[in-house]
Amino acid sequence: MLRPILQRLGSAAVTLFLGSALLFLVLEVLPGDPAAVMLGLEARPDTLAAVRAELGLDQPALLRYLAWVGGMIQGDFGLSYTYRVPVADLIAERLSLTVPLALLAILISTALALPLGTLAAAKHGKAADAGVMLFAQLGVAVPNFWIGLLLILLFSLTWPLFPVGSFPGWGDGLLPGLRALFLPAVALALPQAAILARVTRAAVLEVMGEDYIRTARAKGLSNRRILIRHALRAALLPVITILGLQFSFLVAGAILVENIFALPGLGRLLYQAMNQRDVIVVKDVAMLLAAFVILVNLLVDLAYLWLDPRLRRGA
Amino acid sequence: MLEIDRLTLTLPLGRTGAPLPVLENVSLAVNRGERLGIVGESGSGKTLLALAILGLLPEGARAEGAIRFDGVDLLRRSAEARRAYRGRRIGMVFQEPMTALHPMLTIGDQIGEGIALHQGLRGAALRRAVLELLAQVRLPDPDRQINAYPHALSGGQRQRVGLAVALSGNPNLLIADEPTTALDATVQREILALLRDLTEARGLGLLLVSHDLGVVAHITQRLLVLYAGQAVETGPTLALLEQPLHPYLRGLRAAVPRLGRALTPIPGTLPTPQERGPGCRFSSRCAWSIGPCAEAQALRPLKARTVACWQAESLQACQQAGNLQACQQAGNLQACQQAGGLE
Numbered sequence: 001m002l003r004p005i006l007q008r009l010g011s012a013a014v015t016l017f018l019g020s021a022l023l024f025l026v027l028e029v030l031p032g033d034p035a036a037v038m039l040g041l042e043a044r045p046d047t048l049a050a051v052r053a054e055l056g057l058d059q060p061a062l063l064r065y066l067a068w069v070g071g072m073i074q075g076d077f078g079l080s081y082t083y084r085v086p087v088a089d090l091i092a093e094r095l096s097l098t099v100p101l102a103l104l105a106i107l108i109s110t111a112l113a114l115p116l117g118t119l120a121a122a123k124h125g126k127a128a129d130a131g132v133m134l135f136a137q138l139g140v141a142v143p144n145f146w147i148g149l150l151l152i153l154l155f156s157l158t159w160p161l162f163p164v165g166s167f168p169g170w171g172d173g174l175l176p177g178l179r180a181l182f183l184p185a186v187a188l189a190l191p192q193a194a195i196l197a198r199v200t201r202a203a204v205l206e207v208m209g210e211d212y213i214r215t216a217r218a219k220g221l222s223n224r225r226i227l228i229r230h231a232l233r234a235a236l237l238p239v240i241t242i243l244g245l246q247f248s249f250l251v252a253g254a255i256l257v258e259n260i261f262a263l264p265g266l267g268r269l270l271y272q273a274m275n276q277r278d279v280i281v282v283k284d285v286a287m288l289l290a291a292f293v294i295l296v297n298l299l300v301d302l303a304y305l306w307l308d309p310r311l312r313r314g315a
Numbered sequence: 316m317l318e319i320d321r322l323t324l325t326l327p328l329g330r331t332g333a334p335l336p337v338l339e340n341v342s343l344a345v346n347r348g349e350r351l352g353i354v355g356e357s358g359s360g361k362t363l364l365a366l367a368i369l370g371l372l373p374e375g376a377r378a379e380g381a382i383r384f385d386g387v388d389l390l391r392r393s394a395e396a397r398r399a400y401r402g403r404r405i406g407m408v409f410q411e412p413m414t415a416l417h418p419m420l421t422i423g424d425q426i427g428e429g430i431a432l433h434q435g436l437r438g439a440a441l442r443r444a445v446l447e448l449l450a451q452v453r454l455p456d457p458d459r460q461i462n463a464y465p466h467a468l469s470g471g472q473r474q475r476v477g478l479a480v481a482l483s484g485n486p487n488l489l490i491a492d493e494p495t496t497a498l499d500a501t502v503q504r505e506i507l508a509l510l511r512d513l514t515e516a517r518g519l520g521l522l523l524v525s526h527d528l529g530v531v532a533h534i535t536q537r538l539l540v541l542y543a544g545q546a547v548e549t550g551p552t553l554a555l556l557e558q559p560l561h562p563y564l565r566g567l568r569a570a571v572p573r574l575g576r577a578l579t580p581i582p583g584t585l586p587t588p589q590e591r592g593p594g595c596r597f598s599s600r601c602a603w604s605i606g607p608c609a610e611a612q613a614l615r616p617l618k619a620r621t622v623a624c625w626q627a628e629s630l631q632a633c634q635q636a637g638n639l640q641a642c643q644q645a646g647n648l649q650a651c652q653q654a655g656g657l658e
Contacts, residue, residue, distance in 0.1 A: 211414035215477070217371055218409075219429045220402030220484055229428075233419055308419055309464040 001312050004305055012298040019290045024065050027283055033057075034081050037277040055081070068283070077284045082276045087284045090269060097167055098258070098266035101181050101188070102250055108189035109196055110243065114232075116193075117200025117239075122227055124205060132197060139194020144253050148187035148260040155183060165262040184261045188253050192246050199242045203235035210234070236307055244300035248293045316520050317345040317368065317405075317488055322380040324363055324544075326373070328588050334377060335588040337363055338544045341380075347487060350514060350521040352531030352552060354567070355541035358585045361524045362410075364541075365490045368522070369407055370397035384488075402484030403433045410493035412473035416465040422449075422476045423461035429483025445479075452479045453509060471502035478509065488520040489513075495530055507533050528571050532556055540564050543586050543596040547612075550620025558634060560617065560627040562601045595624070 035051040036043065052058050056067065071078060077087035120132035156164040162183045168176040207213065208231050216226045255267030262268075266285060273281035305311055322341045325334035338360040345351045355361045366372050368382055370389065382389045384404060389397055401407075409415040417425060427445045430436050436444050442461070449457035452475040465473055474494060481489060491510060495503040511534040514521045525531050531538060531552060538555045540548045540563065548561040559565045566581035583600040586592075595601070598608035612623040617631075624630070 211409065211411055212417040214371060215409060215415045215425075215480060216417070218369055218401055218407040219480060220398055220400075220432060221428065222398070230417055230420075234417070310418055310466045 001305075004312060005302065008298060008301040008305075012294050015294050015297075016291060019294065020069055020287055021065070023283060023286055023290065024061075024068065027279055028061055032277050032279075034277055034279050038081055072284070072287065078280045080273075080278055080281050082273075082278045082281075087281050090281065091266065091285065091288060094264060094266040094269045096170060097181070097263060098254055100177065101185055101254060101258075101263070101265060102247075104178070104181055104185035105188035105192070105250060105254075106243070106247070108185055109193040109246075112189070112193040113196030113200055114239070117197040118204055118227060118232055118235075120197070120201040121204035121208065121231075122223070129201075132201065136194040136198045136201075139190050140198075142191065144187050144191050145256045145260050147190050148184060148257050151183045151187055152261070167263050180263075184257045184263060187257050187260075188250060191253075192250065195246065196239065196242060200235060200239050203238045204231050207231045207234045233307070237304065240300050240303050240307075244297045247296040251289045251293065316347050316385055317343075317522070318381075318383040319343045319364075319368070320381040320383065322364070322367065322378060322382060324360070324367055324372070324379075325377045326363075326588070327375040332375070336544060336591075337588050338367075341539075341541070341544075341546050343539050343546075343549070345488060345520040345522055347520050348515070348518045349537070350511070350523065350535045352535035352538045353522065353524045353541060354526065354528060354531055354538060356526055356585050358543075358587065359541040360544045361526075361541050362492055365407065365492045365522065365524050368490060369401055369405060370394070371401075402429055402486065404484075404486050405488045405490060406481035406484060406486035408474070408477050408481045408489065408491040408494045411497055412470055412477050413465075413497065415477055416473060416480075418465055421462050421464055422468070422479075426476065426479045426483050429480060433484035448479045448482060449476075451482070451513065452476070453505075454479070469502075470498050471506060474498060474502075474506050475509070478506075478513070482513070482517075486519070488522065490522045490524070492524045493526070494523070496525070496527070503530070504533075510534060528556060528567055540567075543591055544588070545596060545623065546614055546621075547597065547623045548620065549614070550618075554619060558631070560620070560622045560630055561597075561624045562604075562626075562630070563597045565630075566600070 033052075035048055035055060035057060039048060039051060049058075056064060059067070068078070075088060077091065079085065080087050080090060083090065116132045116135070120129040123129045152164050155161045163180050164183070167180050170177045204227070213226060213230055216230045221230075251267075254265060255271055257263075258265040258267040259271060266289070270282065270285045270289075272278075273285065320342050322338060323336055324338035325336050327333065328335045328337070341360075341364065343351060343353075353361045353364065363372065363376070367376075367378050368389070372378065378390055380390070384400060389400065416422070423442070423445050426448060427441050430444050430448070431441055434444065445461060446457050449461060454460055454472055454475045460468070460472075465476070468476065474497075477494075481491075489510075494510065495506050498506060507530060510521065510523070513519070521535070523531055523535055535552050538548075538550065538552045539546055540555070540561065542563045548555060548559070548564050555564060556568065559568050563581075566579075569579040570581055572578050581600055586596055586599070593611055594609040595604075595612045598604040601608070607625050612625060614621040614623045617627055
């Protein structure tokens with residue numbers, strides 16, 4: 001059991017390293033000198049050189065890469081070029097919004113998709129199945145920012161059930177914060193739930209044809225128990241895989257949705273930093289998001305081990 | 316206990332899903348403590364027969380006739396009423412021990428689930444009952460194996476677990492569909508011995524489905540031979556195997572590998588449901604096929620058994636006269652019958 005876990009930890013570490021190197025390279029090749037952006041077009045060459053030296057931009061690329069990675073590992077994310085404050089502080093503030101938003105979105109998405117997908121598989125070919133598939137088709141076709149706009153229009157303007165454009169923080173307890181995050185989370189969750197419901201339906205349908213499902217029937221178990229305890233358990237493997245993949249889309253979606261709902265989250269920070277050529281913030285936030293995605297995929301791998309005893313012996 | 320009366324089964328196999336019969340007018344009976352073998356090639360309909368008894372037929376299948384269990388016609392019962400028979404009255408062991416068990420549940424869970432459902436046991440009592448059952452199917456080291464997943468077990472051990480699952484509802488009838496086909500020869504013998512011992516000890520009826528005459532010869536008392544969805548010969552196992560009367564059973568008999576004797580395969584292949592005509596379905600592969608073979612052959616009694624071949628008496632006579640081979644070459648069984656005489 002320990003060996004396969006170590007294997008997966010090792011591969012996550014390698015991915016993390018490759019991701020950081022790639023990110024650094026890409027931002028290195030991109031045009032735009034942060035010092036020039038900070039000082040404007042009229043800057044004198046010696047001021048420019050001084051600022052470049054202050055930012056460490058005159059160092060060789062390899063040294064700067066090592067300094068960046070080394071700093072991140074120690075929690076030192078550098079100073080923002082535009083705000084002149086530690087990037088770590090900027091990020092920490094935004095994380096308290098984006099992480100709950102992402103978790104809430106995943107929660108809503110799975111809470112919708114698993115029952116709907118299983119129901120569609122159980123009622124294969126009947127009206128309930130067609131209904132779920134129609135919902136899934138719509139959810140896949142409609143982009144999340146459009147759903148976001150629609151939700152604002154309906155539930156903040158027409159019926160003012162949820163606030164929009166403000167985030168109260170977590171100081172006043174859980175409820176006000178969750179209320180502010182609910183609509184954006186739904187906007188993020190719906191397209192994902194649509195895909196996930198389809199995957200769940202297909203996976204459950206496939207599993208229902210397996211020999212061990214026939215054995216369960218021959219045992220005299222009820223359809224409900226066969227569906228939930230036997231079929232869904234086996235179908236969870238592909239579902240979790242897709243869930244892990246969807247997380248990276250969730251991160252990308254958060255950038256759009258946070259902007260639409262005017263939420264001061266990580267996505268909005270990244271968006272603003274890109275506009276301001278605040279390369280260090282872009283680099284750090286992107287790296288952090290990459291690390292999240294890698295972490296989630298590691299969790300998916302570990303969930304595999306937990307779910308499927310056949311994998312526990314190690315490759 | 317189990318009585319099947321002229322069961323006809325159709326599947327939507329025809330063009331544009333038209334129903335085609337895969338089983339026709341099959342009748343059989345199994346009493347408590349009795350072991351019946353059903354023999355036939357792949358495609359003869361024997362697995363569907365087993366699934367029909369449990370009510371687990373594939374979608375689109377239609378059954379006519381009657382399947383009576385203790386007098387109740389199961390075909391006239393609702394799906395929910397039929398579920399009450401599965402596990403509790405009728406247990407089933409499947410062919411593939413590799414795929415018939417859930418890969419993500421421990422064997423203890425899979426057996427315990429049946430015991431909990433049918434016998435209402437929970438907690439420590441349930442665990443004791445599972446261990447007891449594992450000991451009965453002679454799984455080594457049950458205390459440890461109860462927490463094992465199927466992939467950690469050998470094929471023979473998995474089939475023991477499959478048997479324990481089938482027995483978990485304490486049924487009166489056990490259906491075993493090719494229970495030893497996927498196993499090594501030595502393990503086969505052990506599983507067959509186990510099947511025989513368990514059915515004897517518990518007074519169970521056994522319906523053993525197999526394509527292997529050696530397997531049914533081992534443990535069944537009576538035999539039903541299926542060919543292309545029809546019963547062609549039934550009777551006591553020993554008598555049928557010692558003196559097969561239907562040419563198909565004769566062919567099967569000759570196709571059993573034995574040391575020091577050349578194996579004689581039956582020429583041709585089983586006709587698919589789409590290819591089946593009105594006459595005797597074996598005639599295209601039969602060495603004695605002439606004349607009336609083009610007409611349907613019904614099972615009729617002959618001594619202690621029933622046969623569906625109009626030449627059965629002639630065959631028997633030739634066999635007794637000891638010149639079956641010569642008669643076959645001359646293509647003239649009637650002559651033999653007159654010469655040898657039928658007592």
